[in-house]
Amino acid sequence: xxxxAALRRDGYAVMPGLIDPGLLGDFATQLDARLQPPGPGDPxxxxxxxxxxxxxxxxxxxxxxxxxxxxxxxxxxxxxxDLLGGEVWAQPRRFLRLVPPGPGPWATEPxxxxxxxxxxxxxxxxxxxxxxxxAGTSPLRVVPGSHHRGLWPVTDTTGGxxxxxxxxxxxxxxxxxxxxxxxxxxxxxxxTVHSTLPxxxxxxxxxxxxxxQRTDAPLAATALLAPFECEHPDDPLRWAGDPQLRxxxxxxxxxxxxxxxxxxxxxxxxRFLEAP
Numbered sequence: 001x002x003x004x005a006a007l008r009r010d011g012y013a014v015m016p017g018l019i020d021p022g023l024l025g026d027f028a029t030q031l032d033a034r035l036q037p038p039g040p041g042d043p044x045x046x047x048x049x050x051x052x053x054x055x056x057x058x059x060x061x062x063x064x065x066x067x068x069x070x071x072x073x074x075x076x077x078x079x080x081x082d083l084l085g086g087e088v089w090a091q092p093r094r095f096l097r098l099v100p101p102g103p104g105p106w107a108t109e110p111x112x113x114x115x116x117x118x119x120x121x122x123x124x125x126x127x128x129x130x131x132x133x134x135a136g137t138s139p140l141r142v143v144p145g146s147h148h149r150g151l152w153p154v155t156d157t158t159g160g161x162x163x164x165x166x167x168x169x170x171x172x173x174x175x176x177x178x179x180x181x182x183x184x185x186x187x188x189x190x191x192t193v194h195s196t197l198p199x200x201x202x203x204x205x206x207x208x209x210x211x212x213q214r215t216d217a218p219l220a221a222t223a224l225l226a227p228f229e230c231e232h233p234d235d236p237l238r239w240a241g242d243p244q245l246r247x248x249x250x251x252x253x254x255x256x257x258x259x260x261x262x263x264x265x266x267x268x269x270x271r272f273l274e275a276p
Contacts, residue, residue: 003015003079003083003187004082004083004271004272007083007124007187007188007189007272008271008272008273009144009145010142010144010145011142011143011144011145011146011147011148011188011189011191011192011272012142012144012178012186012187012188012189012192012194013186013187013188014178014180014184014185014186015079015184015185015186015187016181016183016184017181017183017184018075018076018079018183018184018185019070019073019075019076019128019183019184019185020073020183021182021183023066023069023070023073024070024128024130024131024182024183025043025044026066026069027064027066027067027070027130027208028043028044028047028130028131028206029043029044029066030060030064030065030066030067031043031047031057031060031061031064031206032044032046032047032050034060034063034064035047035050035052035056035057035060036050044130044131045203047098047206048098048131048203048204048205048206049202049203049204050098050204051098051100051204052098054228055228055229057096057097057098058095058096058227058228059228059229059230060096061094061096061208062094062228062239062240062241062242063241067094067096067208068241068242068243068244070128070208070210071090071094071210071242071244072090072244076126076185077090077212079187080124080126080187080212083124083187083271084122084124084212084213084214084271085214085271086214086215086216087214087215087216088212088213088214088215089212089213089215089246089247089248090210090211090212090245091123091210091211091212091213091219091223092223092224092236092239092240092242092245093211093223093224093225093226093227094208094209094210094211094227095208095209095227096206096207096208096209097205097206097207097208097209098204098205098206099196099198099199099204099205099206100198100199100204101198101199101200101201101202101203101204102197102198102199102200103198104198105170105197106170106195106196106197106198107138107195107196107197107198107199107205108194108195108196109164109195110164110165110168110193110194110195111163111164111165111193111194111195112146112147112151112152112165112190112191112192112193112194113125113190113191113192113211114151114190114191114262114265115151115154115259115262116259117190117211117220117223118220118222118254118256118257118262119213119217119218119219119220119223119254120190120213120214120217120218120219121190121191121265121266121267121269121270121273122189122190122213122214122217122270122271122272123189123190123211123212123213123217124187124188124189124190124211124212124213125187125188125190125209125210125211125212126185126186126187126208126209126210126211126212127140127185127186127187127188127207127208127209128185128207128208128209128210129180129182129184129185129205129206129207130182130206130207130208131182131205131206132180132181132182133179133180133205133207134179134181135177135179136179136200137179137199137200137201137205138177138196138197138198138199138200138205139177139178139179139180139196140177140178140180140186140194140196140207141175141176141177141178141194141195141196141197142175142176142178142186142188142192142193142194143168143174143175143176143192143193143194144174144176146165146174146191146192146193147189147190147191147192147193147272147273148267148273148274149191150191150264150265150267150273150276151191151262151263151264151265152165152166152193153165153166154166154260163259163260165193168193168195170197175195189272189273191265191273211223215248216248216252217252218252218253218254219251219252219253219254220253220254220255220256221253221254221255221256222256224236224253226239226240
């Protein structure tokens with residue numbers, strides 16, 4: 001099955017071996033050097049044992065040229081252009097995560113990106129781990145076919161930060177875990193329900209989320225804001241530090257609605273969704 005067919009049917013596709021593991025190693029080395037004093041041992045191992053705060057981690061990511069090379073990696077960019085059927089660009093907000101081992105019910109709570117990203121209905125996320133995430137170590141999880149339901153209703157309150165899609169618990173049988181090797185990635189639709197659990201074992205899990213959309217598709221205004229504290233947080237050409245970032249001209253920016261007020265997008269306009 002092609003990646004496009006898998007996205008249409010399931011809302012996600014696993015792309016084995018798309019990324020050069022050497023690039024992931026460069027990224028880990030650069031992050032380790034930015035976050036910690038020099039020391040012995042493998043940079044990735046040191047990095048996975050560290051506990052930087054979110055702001056430090058994301059700032060280190062934007063200061064690492066390997067993150068920019070990974071974002072614009074030619075096979076990844078070509079795949080996204082093929083999936084979306086036209087010229088694409090990587091949104092400037094990229095989410096680098098280092099999740100320590102449990103305990104806890106969730107690492108990333110169940111959600112659909114569209115409620116928070118908004119803008120283009122066919123926004124695709126590449127979830128890229130920097131290392132092997134085998135079965136049994138709490139890899140990314142998805143609910144196959146969940147994108148065809150549009151926006152799921154969400155709970156009013158949770159014990160965490162995100163309102164969960166109604167009826168989904170950590171042990172729900174609908175979850176499908178996606179074990180990956182270094183160099184693999186998962187691409188999923190903005191309406192696909194996904195989550196992660198805390199890693200098992202002694203090491204943390206580090207991954208990068210990069211979102212892609214067509215250059216002629218709408219972009220929510222908040223997608224231009226820095227995901228870390230910095231100067232000029234509303235000017236991605238300054239805060240991203242990405243020499244390959246090119247904003248579409250014209251840039252079709254649309255207002256961002258509060259999360260609870262986001263309307264179900266018009267599924268008939270999507271390349272990957274069944275119309276209601």
